[in-house]
Amino acid sequence: MKLTRIVEELKLTVKAAQGGLDREVRGGYASDLLSDVMANSREGDIWVTIQGHPNIVAIATLRDLAGIILANGRQPDADTLQRAEEEGVPILCSSLPTFEVVGRLYRLGIYGQG
Amino acid sequence: MEEKVLEWDYEINGKDFRNAGKVSSKVKEILKELGFDPDFVRRVAIASYEAEMNVVCHAERGVLHLTISPEELRIVVKDKGPGIQDIELAMQEGYSTASPEIREMGFGAGMGLPNIKKNVDKLNIASTVGEGTVVDMLIKPSSIREFG
Numbered sequence: 001m002k003l004t005r006i007v008e009e010l011k012l013t014v015k016a017a018q019g020g021l022d023r024e025v026r027g028g029y030a031s032d033l034l035s036d037v038m039a040n041s042r043e044g045d046i047w048v049t050i051q052g053h054p055n056i057v058a059i060a061t062l063r064d065l066a067g068i069i070l071a072n073g074r075q076p077d078a079d080t081l082q083r084a085e086e087e088g089v090p091i092l093c094s095s096l097p098t099f100e101v102v103g104r105l106y107r108l109g110i111y112g113q114g
Numbered sequence: 115m116e117e118k119v120l121e122w123d124y125e126i127n128g129k130d131f132r133n134a135g136k137v138s139s140k141v142k143e144i145l146k147e148l149g150f151d152p153d154f155v156r157r158v159a160i161a162s163y164e165a166e167m168n169v170v171c172h173a174e175r176g177v178l179h180l181t182i183s184p185e186e187l188r189i190v191v192k193d194k195g196p197g198i199q200d201i202e203l204a205m206q207e208g209y210s211t212a213s214p215e216i217r218e219m220g221f222g223a224g225m226g227l228p229n230i231k232k233n234v235d236k237l238n239i240a241s242t243v244g245e246g247t248v249v250d251m252l253i254k255p256s257s258i259r260e261f262g
């Protein structure tokens with residue numbers, strides 16, 4: 001499923017890298033611990049988190065993630081947006097808590113590992 | 115025949131969370147350009163990122179030295195910082211001395227060194243308290259890669 005479809009279905013606000021929305025999403029991962037995401041996410045995952053600082057972009061780039069959803073109304077730092085534009089990592093925002101975001105992704109057919 | 119070896123040096127600044135991870139992104143770019151397979155690139159990216167972040171989170175400054183030869187890749191991260199008192203303890207999953215501020219950002223899970231260990235073929239850590247730490251990692255691709 002394309003990231004654009006997820007943006008529409010979950011009514012996400014696109015904060016950075018609009019150009020990257022054509023990317024195919026292969027699965028999902030949810031965590032706020034960066035080493036955990038680094039170790040256990042997979043290429044093409046959409047990552048759901050409440051961390052909004054610039055290092056999330058580094059993780060997404062290093063792990064080839066499809067994009068990042070900031071849950072619970074969290075807003076990305078200005079530095080995060082700048083770096084996300086530079087690296088082409090879509091930053092999407094939702095007012096819903098992580099549990100709700102993941103539930104809706106699952107209902108759309110976006111699954112985790114296993 | 116002479117064996118071709120490629121080398122790079124990158125500086126890492128302690129507490130610079132704005133640029134943290136950029137050095138590892140460069141390492142990854144180099145590997146992709148050289149055509150290494152995705153699983154190998156993933157292992158190197160994880161090890162490099164965790165070693166880089168340890169300098170950012172725990173030390174003052176450091177240098178990442180990358181060496182690539184046809185048989186293996188070596189990353190040595192050397193820093194000036196507080197050093198590690200008990201390396202065996204630091205290697206344990208969940209052990210972290212990270213400050214509350216750093217933990218709030220999602221660092222300090224105590225998974226960095228264990229994750230490095232899982233993804234490299236050889237790991238050697240040498241440290242002197244009050245001076246600094248050297249993390250030496252060797253990673254071998256599944257097949258020998260010719261380049262250059």
Ligand SMILES: Nc1ncnc2c1ncn2[C@@H]1O[C@H](COP(=O)(O)OP(=O)(O)O)[C@@H](O)[C@H]1O
Pocket residue numbers: 164168169171172173193195196197198204205209210211212221222223224225226227228247
């Ligand atoms: N380069 C370093 N300089 C000083 N201490 C370090 C360094 N790397 C690791 N440590 C120590 O080892 C501990 C465990 O490291 P790690 O497994 O990466 O977990 P974390 O970085 O999340 O705390 C750190 O909390 C710190 O006390």
Ligand SMILES: [Mg+2]
Pocket residue numbers: 164167168171222224225226227
């Ligand atoms: Mg660490």
